[in-house]
Amino acid sequence: MFLNDSKKFLAIVAIMFALTNSSCFSGRQGRGDTVKIQGAGSSFVNPLMQKWVSEYGNINPNIRIDYQSIGSGGGVKQTRDRTIQFGATDVAIKDEDMKSADGEIVHIPVILGAVVLTYNLAGVEKPLRFSPDVIADIFLGKINRWDDARIRAENPDANLPSADLTVVHRSDGSGTSAVFTSYLSKVSPEWKEKVGEGTSPSFPVGLGGKGNEGVTGQIKQTPNTIGYVELAYAVKNKLPVGEIKNRAGQYITPNFETVTNAAAESLANTPEDLRVSITDAAGANAYPIASYVYVVIYKDLPDEKSGTALVDFLLWGINDGQSFAQPLYYSPLPQEMVKRATGKINSITHDGKILRAEITNVQ
Amino acid sequence: MSNNRDENNLIGGDVSGAKRTNNILGDRIFRIVLTLCAALILVIVVAMIAVMTQSSWLSIKEFGFGFLTGQTWDPIKGEFGALPFIYGTLVSAILALLIATPISVGVAVFLVEQAPKKLARPMAFLVELLAAIPSVVYGLWAIFVLAPLLRVYVQPFLQETLGFLPFFKGTANGIGMMSGGIILAIMITPIITAVVRDVLEAVPVTQREAALALGATRWETTKIVLANANSGIAGAIVLGLGRAIGETMAITMIIGNRPEISASLFDPGYTIASVIANEFTEATGDLYLSALIEMGLILFLVTFIVNGLAKLLILSVARRTA
DSSP states (O other): OHHHHHHHHHHHHHHHHHHHHHHHHHHHHSSSOOEEEEEEEOSTTHHHHHHHHHHHHHHOTTEEEEEEEOOHHHHHHHHHTTSSSEEEESSOOOHHHHHHSSSOEEEEEEEEEEEEEEEEOTTOOSOOEEOHHHHHHHHHTSOOBTTOHHHHHHOTTSOOOSSBOEEEEEOSOOHHHHHHHHHHHHHOHHHHHHTOOSSSOOOSSSEEESHHHHHHHHHHHSTTEEEEEEHHHHHHTTOOBOEEEOTTSOEEOOOHHHHHHHHHHTGGGOOTTOOOOOTTOOSTTOOSSEEEEEEEEESBOSOHHHHHHHHHHHHHHHTGGGGGTGGGTOBOOOHHHHHHHHHHHHTOEETTEESGGGOOSOO | OHHHHHHHHHHTTTSOHHHHHHHHHHHHHHHHHHHHHHHHHHHHHHHHHHHHHHHTHHHHHHHTTHHHHOOOEETTTTEEOOHHHHHHHHHHHHHHHHHHHHHHHHHHHIIIIISOHHHHHHHHHHHHHHHTSOHHHHHHHIIIIIHHHIIIIIHHHHHHHHTTSGGGOSOOOSOSHHHHHHHHHHHHHHHHHHHHHHHHHHSOHHHHHHHHHTTOOHHHHHHHHHHHTHHHHHHHHHHHHHHHHHOOHHHHHHSOOOOOOOSOTTSOOOOHHHHHHHHSTTOOSHHHHHHHHHHHHHHHHHHHHHHHHHHHHHHHHHHHHO
């Protein structure tokens, strides 16, 4: 309360102080004017964005990019309202929202993420295997024991406890939930009809944890739980990760290769505007619960200087920037998608004039 | 106004004329400034209600009173009902009060009536220190310490001994209404304790001396002191209640965030403040946003009503003891 607020206030003052300091600093360093770009959105992509911003800032000291992790929904809204120059979102913007925007919005895939099934089971060493209908029935509450015959059938060697199964899901609106429910809606008609897909689904059973860290914390602390989190959180917290049966009938472990594969396998049905869901992808080695993270910007940018810088930053991100993905547990874009995304970035204009011509440092 | 001038004349009665007008002017400015300050509070409250009502108009129009009684919260299908959240907010806060009140009053009585001065001071400091801990820290502590403790020891015990009651049914996993109530209780204890301590200290020493002189025991003396501090203690409880209702971060981390009305304290619940904190950032669609803002309006009203009821209670208690 009281002291809390004053602490917050102190923190804000400290941050403001740091910001003004650093802006003075870069102002002195860079030649000429500093170009400022403001972005916001997906918290999922935040660690990578911050890395990109700092690495790119080292190369281009007179371009200052600020990315705020406010959530995909907020990022899209502020981009549409033109209060920020770019947004980042885990879910492609819906058709009706595209139409209601006051200009054409471009989707640029920048990286890939995976949502994984994780659980807390004592005495189970090998990763458990799950088929789509079992996952759907677990989250629908129809399978509520760990020793259920259908879980046992897929994991005959596992020492499954005779215990209640507790589902843990996200309670806050999140792209992670959107990706997970998009998958479940594709593999289970019942899920599609009863729950549907979205950032804040109404789960029929389970406990809600706030954020990836909340879900991870509850799973780690509570025996016999199962839930979904982003790959990075499961790996960093040393939680087991389930193998999921894909459309080709293979049990797939989520990793950089299988996630990038899911995107590569979906290239054939990726539309021209690059808005595509890659959950439940075809292909023998494709992990089925994955998604692109998009940067969304207006096709025609109002300011030439910051527009040019933004175009350069995005080109850098989908090329050189991809090498920062793996250490942070994201998966790089498939080569073909880099090509298509480059084409999209090259089509960005200011006053109808292509901005790409100004760029020299990216092939 | 004329009344006021009379007062000023009375106060400034023996001062020379020039100085007196000065004083009157000064008093007037002072009065105006104070009135403005008081009015500002009113303006802020009215402005908040107005803005929230306006922003939630879409949802109010769409659902009407059904919003208050609806039990479904499904943003995907666009169905919104607030009842499980109102229930969760009230039950968790009342649970917190039931636990925190006896403890807080006990601690305060100990500090004022029993503890030697050398012990009382550092202990009072420790209690107040508890109030300074950020609520996210309480939340983390709840996940990593309280929940396992409840799951492994307390809840199985309750289920064995009192399992026939509807309050202790269901899967005991340490996360839910019970944990939420307990963490809130821990968070409001320092506030209630601090206020009750001040109230007890304000009871004149002569009363205690008189009681002791009449042959009352320590226990009987304390009862007399408590009876005299009655309305102050009730005020402290209302203060704690206010915080319990509005608390967001810690309870969001431990209550389980499930919009469901269940008699069992082991089951997860959801509070109004939690759903706003959880869903506001990713809320897309005008109706969804509007429904969340209406939740804020309801929280406002719930706090208003609960505080009003508590004030009435205090008044009646005070009248009875007076």
